[in-house]
Amino acid sequence: MRILLCLYIGLLGCSLYSQNKETLYDFTDLPQSLMLNPGADINFKYHAGVPFLSQIHVNVGFKGASIYDVFADDGRDINDKIENTINTLGSNDFFTLTQQLEIINFGWRSKKDTNLYYSGGIYQELDLIVYFPKDFAVLAYQGNQDFINVPFRFSNISATGEFLTVYHFGYNKKVNKKLTFGARAKLYSSIFNFRSTKNRGTFTTIETPQGNNIYQHIISNADASLQTAGYASLRDIESEDNADGAKQVLNKFLGRAFLGGNLGVGVDIGFSYKLEDQWTITGSMTDLGMIFYTKDVETYRARGSFVFEGLETPITDDNGQDILDELEEAIPIDTLNTSYTALRPLKLNGSIKYSFNRYVGDGCDCQDSPYQDAFGFQLFTQFRPKRPQYAASLFYYKRLSNFLKGKVTYTVDDYSYKNIGLLLSTHINKINFYISANNLLEYSNLADARGASVQLGFNVIM
Template sequence: MLYNLTSVPQSLMLNPGADFKYSYYFGVPMLSGFSFKVGSSGFSAYDLFANDGVDFNQKLRKVVNSTTRNDHAAINEQIELLNGGFKLGDWLEDKGYLSFGLYQEFDFWNYVPKDPLVLALYGNQNYIGKSFDLSDISVKAEVLTVLHLGYHKNIADNFIVGARGKIYFSGFNASSTQNSGYILTRPSSTTMYEQIVRSNLTLNTSGVSKYLEDDYNGDTASDVQNQLLFGGDMGLGFDLGFTYYPKKNTQITASILDVGFVKHTKDVANYTYSGIYKYEGINPSFTSTDDPDGVYSDFNEAIKRDTLYNKYTTWRPVKLNASYQYSYGVSKDEDCVCEAGEKPFKNAVGAQLFIMSTPRLPITALTGFYQRNISNKLQLKATYTLDSYSYTNIGLGLSARLGAFNMYFMGDNLLGYRDLSKSQSLSFQFGFNFIFKDSNEPPSRY
């Protein structure tokens, strides 16, 4: 929704090479930008928790049967703590534009562990010879703070480029995405069945383990606050983007965001569950209360649970954006201080492609949009998006100015608001800024 809506300063965060024409701006601290997104492909909350008299286990089985290992649940939240930018040089000597800020982000991603869920729900009786894949287990969560500095410049009348450097401060991280192994039951030539468990499971954590220790006696609230604000693990990243006008009313943009990593070295704990176990017989018991043949102790000896303290690196989810826009209808807004032929267009239509990397397969979204300049103080944007969550995703966005004060509100998948429990995705964002325009500066072409 916010991509390339250049009446809003936060559009620079989605494309550091956006056609942004204001002299300087600053956001209202803690309120300049807030966004929240939640989505689940393949199922909704209603499928699991509907008050329809159907047993939960039955609904869970139905969801598991209807999903694949590539279905997922995701949550993302961002809060801008500080944000600002200003033009370098005057309008006769364009030296580019500098933007900077600080934001906090929470990111969660979990694939449906299809095979382990099938085994847990149905057992192995009807799946003799099937290998239940433990690599289906893939989950990650992180809370971090990002300090950033961006620069963009018109290198030609119709070509703008930009870049943004980022320093990541990871307060908390939990990642289990490189798992492998299987659980297999097959006929045996000597006994009835052979059970094989090959496990290589790892959960990497940083910034978490000290709070789980029995002898922890710190101030949790103070420690968490310090950890989130520059106290966690560090990493580096960058964004790149451009805007190109092949014609005055035609625009092409693209950006790549969050090409970066975090090196986890503080309060690191790696929980592993690795080894190979074989058992010949009918049904081994993996409980310590009933262990006549030493099955439980043999299993624990073969599949070792251990805690290591090795440093590890995580990569940020890389995001790609690209758009094509056609503008038409010259604005007749008399409030615009423009030279002849430089008034912005009133309407624009176009398409945007979004791609994001994930631990397994990239996700994509294709959006068609219509933008309208009601005046130089009020812009509207309507979108229709095809993605992995919905084929009926309609969104609306509003950007308005009152003097130097700017506010924006945007919501996605509006049809889902009729019943949120049945909606597979929800996204909204808003923010408040102060924007100051140089009267000698021509407007962006839209």
């Protein structure tokens, strides 16, 4: 169990975090801004992303500690550092892994109504969040000797994971000179899903001076479950032990990716509104949707209460198997094939921007704005199983030349109070390349970093 805890803490240090893309949001020189706000004020004639290269997005970081806290070469015993890290982390600390890869992305302006711009495509997404199981990490690593009469809560156990492809199609309309509105329909095809949330019950060790033994160990009103979709068939392939097992798994993944998995629907909506010539406000709501899990579904659920007596540790070499047999009889693990529905992690964005320094020379490639500079403020929220995640950013946009534009951000979020980000975008003829990175101040020592982010892509834009 201690090995598992060390592995978990190590994963915390190399995990990927929330889907906030503060450098990309409202960067209307890029068509990818439409994925964050379908109502972005863009002025393209058409765009086409280079397949599999138009957006590669990876974020690395975690909340609560870092790899350096455990593995730093500072002369301290590693067991002491692990124990200190466990004591530092709380049940609301977490690691998340979110990754996206655009497969295709395209868009064109309507010939009948030049105020309309259509866009669509396919992307793959991986989204995982695991909350730190504080109580049971303490129980596993330190035991219960020093925690008599202290309940260990099953509610600490909370995690969800999703691997899916998304098919989308949207429109963007300039309603008038001030307002641009957009919406995007999404069809989700889930490849694999698991979730374990809303667990309840406690494990408590109490003193029993009047009883036969010193301690009594109580599992009270336990109700814990793990829902899976797409796992059972993979387990069956593994159990067959055949030579082409990897090929069968790949074929299943590809089939589910191309609308053969559990399906769901969703929508994105957004707007941009010019308060006056130089002031603009934006807002968007993305991934308002759900997935219906009806295929290849298994749920493992344990419910009940159990009381057993013993010394300091509940299970010893002498009574271990007997206790486990009694526990399994009192709290059996049922395997169910019940369908379930899960909401997608809804994300909200909003910003206000002031543009200035109007370009007055010749040769300005002013696709989105006649101004060379802008600064503003952005808010981001993503809804998660225990509580929403928040981020707030200050940003500065600069048109460095006709072919080079950039954006600098300073973000405060769950991971860091010193997150500096930078995005650079080049546009030479029709070819666009962009690259973005966050948490630049922490790149000098990535082991001690609470986060690092990189995204890049190639587009053809007119």
